[in-house]
Amino acid sequence: MTEAPHRPAPLDLSFSRRYRFHGGLHLENCRAAASDQPILPAGIPPQLVLPLAQHIGEPAECLVTVGERVLRGECIAQATGKISAPVHAPTSGTIAAIEARPVPHPSGLPAPCVVIDTDGADEAAVAGTPDYTQLEPEALLEVLRESGIVGLGGAGFPTAVKLGRRNHVELLLINGAECEPCIACDDGLMRERAQDVIEGVRILRHIVQPAATVIAVEDNMPEAEQALHDALVRLGETGIRVLNVPAIYPTGGERQLIRVLTGHEVPSQGFPADIGIICQNVGTAAAAHAAVNRHEPLLSRIVTVTGDGVRHARNFEVLLGTPLAHLIEAAGGYTEQIERLLIGGPMMGYTVSTEAVPVIKTTNCVLAVTAHSMPAPPPAQPCIRCGRCAEVCPATLLPQQLYWHARAGNHDAAQDFDLFDCIECGCCAHVCPSHIPLVQYYRHAKTAIWAEEIQLRASDIARERHEARLARIDRIKQERAAQLVRKKQALSDKAAGNDARQGAIQDALERVRRRKESAGITPRNTDNLTPEQQQKIVEVEQRRRDRTRQQDTD
């Protein structure tokens, strides 16, 4: 029996075998450097810098003013529009400024931020939600939305929006497969706070009501896997399965992980929800637990500080908005040969130019590297068309074609080769024998296409405004012309109209007089006069008569 092509086979929820995604790389793992030590709170820095856009979608809208005191957990910026997330004060303090500051972004451009001078008191705003199992999924989604929870795996898509879009969910997939070398924040979280993760997964499960719930970890994180199993036993939870997947980069990619576990492909330009799967990061699950069970919005996250550029690599629990400088200090400072600072891992991370940039919701790793561990790539050579990039591409794209078209500025052609299915994992550039910075070409093409789209929308608005203006000018001209015609008409009618108007005035006067008579209205102030007043009136009347007579005789 064959299925119709548009209707894929139902998901196999026994997970009895692992599939292989195309390409990928075996990379040396350096996660242990950070995750072998317990997570350390990074403390409260003197100042927190909270960008209004820490997520995908519309930036949040600021609710506070400079000089205002805020408490921990207080909402300082609200979500605007459909895809957005609020921002909360991670600790108590005073709003020092609302201005553009450098933010973690490859451009190095400043963006609007709320700056809080912390007071160290860490005073909390009180909030509360009832027992979540009694809540409808919709109400629970609202809690997640108001708590500002976004995907903590790195993309930062608002979680409530993602969960709210579901139709029917077969599989809730919790992604603990942290595949990029050196990043260990999820590993640390699962090792130490497995119970929080499981509690969070239960909440997400309550919202989406899937047929199966799975937490996926890589097979080289046995401690995390064990911790999750222990937590499941402790909580008596039997509806959640912990599965391991082969550690091949980038198995932690949403699409790759789905492929490995189910054998299904997420459609090009589509979402996992299209094939009945919702994928969430383990950190997001833990944040959902904090929001629902502890009434605490998203205020902090676990960040791996690592690389041979810092003295003590480890995981930190960091308040959002903490400047990188504070974090580096907490990690014992730089070693002497520090070359550059990256946000993200060695494969997908980007260099930041200043350590004033803060940790935001999507910052999973701060990587300080020396020239020794991450030397600048040698100058790029011409492409020799070896095809190795296509062999390793986990999205089964043709990186070489994308490269030619991106380089030539031929964006339409690049899109024909599914440019937007590229996950920027960096495998192609990693294996390129000519050291061509392929991913930068793709990033350039993608962002240039977005910029073009913004421009196109702006020109559409300009056209509309111009047309509206022309229409208005035309309308005013016509109105003036019509008015002129009316005036001319009125002038020519004037002579004929004079008599008619006089008649109308007389009629009106007559009407008023008659109404007064019928109502019996007489001037009141001449009634009941004293003899002196009466005498005065008579005198005045006499004077007036005399004057009139005199004028007549003159």
Next chain:
Amino acid sequence: MLTAIIALGVLAIVIGAVLGYAAIRFHVDSDPVVDQIDALLPQTQCGQCTYAGCRPYAEAIAAGEADINQCPPGGEVTIQNLADLLGIDPKPLNPEHGEHKEKTVVRIDEEVCIGCTLCIQACPVDAILGAPKQMHTVIVSECTGCNLCIPPCPVECIHIEPVPKTLRDWSWPLPAEARHD
């Protein structure tokens, strides 16, 4: 013989009626080519092409009266797009109409502005806000950078400024080696 004539005659009347009805029912007011050309123009409405705006220029191109290389704000990209649409060869921008520059916006020095409203009348997209003898200001997000408001200003209080880059419209630079091409 007669049957054939009648049959064909009836057929001709029926088809004619259908065609006639369709011509009225599906009548297209504007020339679709003009719309397509207009969609490719940057809508700056600056008039550097010598026409009164982007749409009149699009109409002139469609009528064969204007060349495709008269739009400095659009630059090479617009010329290429127009050439692709019309199936003709692209040509370099005609320097008579000006040179291609990065998009700018204008800003009114509000200290100097006397509130004469001349710039408001000149703005093709209603991006200047103000009233007689009141301060004027530019709605920067709506400004197309046409600079038509600058010549009428009697006190020269309107200045050209670059458009600030934001995270939204920033794009990754091409790798250095590609920029030498």
